[in-house]
Amino acid sequence: MTLKVLAIDDSKTIRELLRSVMEEAGFDYTSAVDGVDGVERYAEVRPDIVITDINMPNMDGYGVIDAIRKGDIDNQVPILVLTTESGDKLKQRARQAGATGWIVKPFDDVSLVSVIRRVTGIG
Amino acid sequence: MGNPILDTFFEETEELLESLAEGLESMQGAEFDKETVNSVFRAVHSIKGGAGAFKLNELVSFAHSFETVLDEVRSETLELTPQIMHTLIRSADHLTDLVDAARSGRSMPEDVSAGFLSALQACLGEGKIEAVDAWDNFEFAAVTLDIAPIEEPGAEAEGEAAPAGFSIAFKPHAALYANGHEPALLFAALADLGQMTTTVDLSAVPEWDDLNPTEPYLSWTIALRTDESEIAVQEVFEFVHGLCDLVISPLTDPTPPAKAEPVPEAKAAPAPAPQAAAPTAPAGPSATAEAPKAEAPTMSDRAAAAVAALKKPEKGDDAEAKAPKATLRVDLDRVDRLINAVGELIINQAMIAQRLQDMTSTRDDDLVMHIEDYRLLARDIQEGVMAIRAQPVKSLFQRMSRIVREAADATGKMAELVTSGEGTEVDKTVVERLADPLTHMIRNAVDHGLENREARAASGKPAMGTIKLSASHRSGSVIITVRDDGAGLNRPKILEIAKRKNLVAQDAELSDSEIDQLLFMPGFSTAATVSNLSGRGVGLDVVRNAVTALGGRISISTTPGQGTEFTIMLPLTLAVMDGMVVTVGGQTLVVPITSIIETIRPQPSDLHRIGTDETLLSIRGRMIPVVDVSRALGFPSPEITGSPLLLLVESEGLGECALVVDGVQDQRQVVIKSLESNFGSVPGVSAATVLGDGRIALILDPDAVAGGRSGYHMPNILSNAGRTAYANV
Numbered sequence: 001m002t003l004k005v006l007a008i009d010d011s012k013t014i015r016e017l018l019r020s021v022m023e024e025a026g027f028d029y030t031s032a033v034d035g036v037d038g039v040e041r042y043a044e045v046r047p048d049i050v051i052t053d054i055n056m057p058n059m060d061g062y063g064v065i066d067a068i069r070k071g072d073i074d075n076q077v078p079i080l081v082l083t084t085e086s087g088d089k090l091k092q093r094a095r096q097a098g099a100t101g102w103i104v105k106p107f108d109d110v111s112l113v114s115v116i117r118r119v120t121g122i123g
Numbered sequence: 124m125g126n127p128i129l130d131t132f133f134e135e136t137e138e139l140l141e142s143l144a145e146g147l148e149s150m151q152g153a154e155f156d157k158e159t160v161n162s163v164f165r166a167v168h169s170i171k172g173g174a175g176a177f178k179l180n181e182l183v184s185f186a187h188s189f190e191t192v193l194d195e196v197r198s199e200t201l202e203l204t205p206q207i208m209h210t211l212i213r214s215a216d217h218l219t220d221l222v223d224a225a226r227s228g229r230s231m232p233e234d235v236s237a238g239f240l241s242a243l244q245a246c247l248g249e250g251k252i253e254a255v256d257a258w259d260n261f262e263f264a265a266v267t268l269d270i271a272p273i274e275e276p277g278a279e280a281e282g283e284a285a286p287a288g289f290s291i292a293f294k295p296h297a298a299l300y301a302n303g304h305e306p307a308l309l310f311a312a313l314a315d316l317g318q319m320t321t322t323v324d325l326s327a328v329p330e331w332d333d334l335n336p337t338e339p340y341l342s343w344t345i346a347l348r349t350d351e352s353e354i355a356v357q358e359v360f361e362f363v364h365g366l367c368d369l370v371i372s373p374l375t376d377p378t379p380p381a382k383a384e385p386v387p388e389a390k391a392a393p394a395p396a397p398q399a400a401a402p403t404a405p406a407g408p409s410a411t412a413e414a415p416k417a418e419a420p421t422m423s424d425r426a427a428a429a430v431a432a433l434k435k436p437e438k439g440d441d442a443e444a445k446a447p448k449a450t451l452r453v454d455l456d457r458v459d460r461l462i463n464a465v466g467e468l469i470i471n472q473a474m475i476a477q478r479l480q481d482m483t484s485t486r487d488d489d490l491v492m493h494i495e496d497y498r499l500l501a502r503d504i505q506e507g508v509m510a511i512r513a514q515p516v517k518s519l520f521q522r523m524s525r526i527v528r529e530a531a532d533a534t535g536k537m538a539e540l541v542t543s544g545e546g547t548e549v550d551k552t553v554v555e556r557l558a559d560p561l562t563h564m565i566r567n568a569v570d571h572g573l574e575n576r577e578a579r580a581a582s583g584k585p586a587m588g589t590i591k592l593s594a595s596h597r598s599g600s601v602i603i604t605v606r607d608d609g610a611g612l613n614r615p616k617i618l619e620i621a622k623r624k625n626l627v628a629q630d631a632e633l634s635d636s637e638i639d640q641l642l643f644m645p646g647f648s649t650a651a652t653v654s655n656l657s658g659r660g661v662g663l664d665v666v667r668n669a670v671t672a673l674g675g676r677i678s679i680s681t682t683p684g685q686g687t688e689f690t691i692m693l694p695l696t697l698a699v700m701d702g703m704v705v706t707v708g709g710q711t712l713v714v715p716i717t718s719i720i721e722t723i724r725p726q727p728s729d730l731h732r733i734g735t736d737e738t739l740l741s742i743r744g745r746m747i748p749v750v751d752v753s754r755a756l757g758f759p760s761p762e763i764t765g766s767p768l769l770l771l772v773e774s775e776g777l778g779e780c781a782l783v784v785d786g787v788q789d790q791r792q793v794v795i796k797s798l799e800s801n802f803g804s805v806p807g808v809s810a811a812t813v814l815g816d817g818r819i820a821l822i823l824d825p826d827a828v829a830g831g832r833s834g835y836h837m838p839n840i841l842s843n844a845g846r847t848a849y850a851n852v
Contacts, residue, residue, distance in 0.1 A: 010165070013132040013173035020128065055168050057161075069301060078303040084172050092365070100303035101362035106175040119362070121308040 003122045004028045006047035008038030008064060009082060010056040014105070018051065025113045035059025039067045049120050050079045051103070054094075062097045069098040078119040082107070132173045134452075136222050139166040143215050144521045151208060157197075164193045170218065179225045182218075185236060188243045189214050195247060210242045216525050288317060288349045288374040289356055294342035299366035306343070312359045317349025346374060455551075458511050465505045466699065466794035472501045473791065473815030502792070505699060514554050516594045516603070517545035522558065523565050527590055530569035536576065538569050538588040547594035549601050553673055553693055557603070560666040564605045564689055565590060567663070572607030572687050582684065584608065600717055606688040612681040614638045621647060639679045643667045674700075674715075674795070674809060676826060692717075700795060702822065704788040704814065705770070708758030711820040712784075713793055713812055718825045720771040720779065722787060727766050740769065740781045747771070748829075751783045755828045756807055772825045780829040791815075795822065 005027045007018045015031040022029040030045045032038035036058045042050065050068065054061035061081055069075050078100040083090055085104070094102050100119050103112055146163035149155050171186035192211070195201035217239045224231050291313070295306060313319055321343055328340040347356065353371060360369055476494050524540045531538040549557075573579075573588035580586065591606040614635060621627045621641045633641075641647055645664040670677045675693035694700055694717070702713035703722075723742070730749065731739045738749040749769065753759075769781040793812040798805055798821075809824040 011169045011173055012135045013128060013169075013176065016128045016131050017176055055165050057165065076300060076303050084168070084175065095302065095362075095365055098298075098302050105172050106178075118308060118312055119303070119305075121305060121311065 001122065002026065002028045003049070003116070003120060004030070004045060004047040005049055005051065005116065006030050006032065006038065006041055006045050007051045008032045008035065008041075008056070008061070009051075009053040010034050011053070014053065014082070021109045021112060024109070025116075027116070035061065035064045035067075038064050039071075042068060043071075043073055046074065047077065048122055049116055050077060051082055051116075052079060053082045054090075062093075065094075065097045065099055080115065080119070126177075129177055132177060133222070133226050136170050136173065139170050140215070140219050140222065141518050141521060142166050143218070144524070145517070147208075147212050147215055148521070148524065150203070150211075160193070160197045164190065164197050167193060167218070170222070174225070181231065181236065182221045182225050185214075185218060185221055185240065188240055189218060192243050192246045201246065207246050210246055212528070214239055214243060216528075219525075288347045289345075289353065290372050290374045291345040291347060291356070292342070292368070292370040293345065293360075294368040295339050295363070296366050296368075297337060297339050299363050300339065302363075302366060304363050304366065306341075309359060309363065310343075310345070313345065313347055313356070316351045316355055316359070317347055319345055319347040321345050342368075348374070453511070458508070461508050462512070465501070465508050466796075468501050469505060469699065469792065469794055470813050470815070472498050474817060477815040509550070509699075510548075512551045513548040514551050515546050515548050516554060519554050519558060519561065520545050520592055520594070523561060523592055526562050526565045527569055530566045531588075534570055534575075536569060536573050536588060537586050538573060538590055540565075540590050540592060542592045544594035547596060547601060549594075549693065553601070556669060556673055557691075557693075560669040560691075561592075561603070561605070563663075563666055565592070568605055568607040568609075568687070568689075572609040574610050578610065582610075601693045603691040603693070604688055605691075606686060608686040611683040611685060611687055612639060612642075612679075617641055639681065642679065643677070671809075671824075671826075699792055700822075701790070702793045702812070703770070703790050704793075704820065705784040706786045706788060707756070707784050708753035709785075710758060711788065711814065711818060712752070713820050713822045714770060714772070714782070714784075714825060715809075715822065716790065718772045720773055723769050723771060723781075724766055725769060730766075742771075742781075745779075747779050747781050749781045749783060750829055752823070752828055753783070753785075772829065782823075782825065782828065793820075793822070 003026075005018075005022050007015060007022070007029065009015050009018070009031070010033055015033075019029050019031065030041060030047065032041040034056045035052075038050075038052060039059070042064075050064070052061040052064045059067075065079055065081075068077065068079065079098070081094045081099045081102040082105055083094070083102055091102060101115060103115060143163055143166040146159050146166065149159050150163065167186050167190045171183055171190060174182040174186060189211075192201065192207075192214075196203055196207070196211075201207065217236070221231055221236070293306070293309075295304075299306075310319070310321060322345070324342045324344065325340075327342070328334070334340075349356075356371055357364075360367075360371075363369075472494070476498065479490065479494055520542045523542070527538050527540040530536075568590045569588070572590070574582070574584075576586055579588065589608045591604070591608075593606075594601065594603050596602070618627075618633065618638050618641070621638075621644070622629055622631070624646060626641060626644050626647060627633065642663045643666075645662070647662055647664065667677050670691050670693070673693055675691055678690045678692075679687065680690070681687040694715075701716040703716055703719060705712055705714055725740055725742070729741045731741060731746070733739055739746045740749050741747075767783045768786060770784055771779060771781050773779055793814070795810045796812055798808065798811050807824055807827045808821045810822045812820055812822055814820050
């Protein structure tokens, strides 16, 4: 089966970067421009994994995680947080919010794909 | 061109810089909400994020410092003093420069960046800006290496020494499942490291009736035989650290614990129980403190809204349309091709309508109606296509506040920019081509318009000078004004300079408005008469040329002691205009409707011959010069006799004048076709168009034609080169 990825980031640059990496890896890629859009897309796309930015307008990444975890659509989907900070505080917060893992920007294609495969068990 | 994603980054950064400038602008106001600071922070943050991906180190490290200060402001640990505000604004300017530098592959001088960095440092006082973590070294390391030490006595030390492997005790918490983890996947990752044996402990699983599906009851003991280090093992558990009980210890007894049945295939290991955490399951009697499941009693409002959104029925089709602020980036060439095609469509429609009108004998009312529909549709399409090219002038205006700051700094004056009507939409080309002239006018306004501090103080004005920049739509045109609250034009001095430069006759006596016009003459402004700030070899004549090239006009008005105002009037679109089709000397010409005040046929007694060449029209108690268009354009034409038809036009700076035409044919929308690429600039003519019957008509530039008769010499309005061009058309 093809792995379905939903990426949520307000930066088009990052969305496009992710697209190129995801499509290269043969994943089915959908993106959303902010938290609210992301949560809507989540219901439509029903991805196997969500990758979300934290700092976004309308609803931030924590809001996205919260909405998905408390929602009734596959609420245990793996969610990776994209972040520019690698500090422990951030990780703790992400974990508390319900994130499955995190990726520090700037990310490296190979590791990103392997993390996705690792937490989804697909591919 | 290079990397399309890099292009995207720069395009996006452009927008981010705009919203940064806009946010900072409103932060200067008395009241601003938290979201403004958030958006400012996000803009810088996003630039940093994108820049990092392309290893634009300079940009990243400056954005990082900038962001750090903004974060402090955002969290209100740093008070937003005017000084700090100033630093933020200057930092935004510098960030813009860094982006430009990165785009052109240049590097900024280090001392410049260092200056801005230390200004940011100074904002934080004692608090230092942390070194850019994860950014110093751009050689991509593995994604994350969060090796939180596991505080377990006896677990460490011999870890590295014992090559045999590790014994791993693993008991997931409910949160581990809730966060989307799956023990089987962790085991699969472990299995990649070596040979492993997994033992599941089922002893905690209660009787069926007591079973709470959201509660994890299973734990595992894993014996992993591997040569990998403990770090590699911990990496596998990196994401679940804190979500489980985990003890990793060196494997002392190579044989797996005998108690429970071994599970050799890792993937088969996890028991299904925790995964059965169905959201509809009733909460069991045992506490489920850690399991944030479906009931979600403490949802925040925002999350609630989001959950509501989640529950909405699926609608794949219009997903794209629902995305907030959905935009589509289209290559400009495609839009222009479309605009061109629409122009042809309008001409085509006009041709059909004309043909139909000619065929009066076979008049078909239905057909007439359809053609009328066609006309309306074509107009709709045209407006729609034009709207694609329309852009608010906001981005243009925002750039100007920087110009004001820099000009004020350079001249030692205090000045602020006040803008209004930023939402006014103008054709994209206009926005682009207006940038330089506007920059020049703004610099002028600060440099020449505003008085120095002493003079302002002497005349009782506030030390802070104001430059007002506004945009608005007025009857099919866009009006942009630049107004300063300075001393107004010094007319005697302007006249003196003009005489010294031989721009006017030494004995010329000019009206006030004629003197004001001198500012626009080529050669008026030179390095000798302007300070090094404004004087970059361009004068207001260049500004005027740029505006004229856009089909616009520029005028000036001044009030002594109160300031000077420049007004630029531009057509809404560059492709189509409403024009009056007239006959002049047997030729068909189009006069822009916007410049026509009225058409009149005067009594012969209202026309007064002055001297040999000049005729004045007396109308409503005023005398207005009459210009014979035919002669001005070099068409063969008889003398004005009897009562000719006159078009009263408003000419910029020269007041009203009356153009002589032979007759009016029609009033209609015409598509503007530039002549410049074939004929260069043709004085007196701004462009050409194709009429409904397929004929080509020139579009008249009333200002230039009217200027040609004027008493002082305007630059060669109708040179021989110009005449040759007409002959060739």
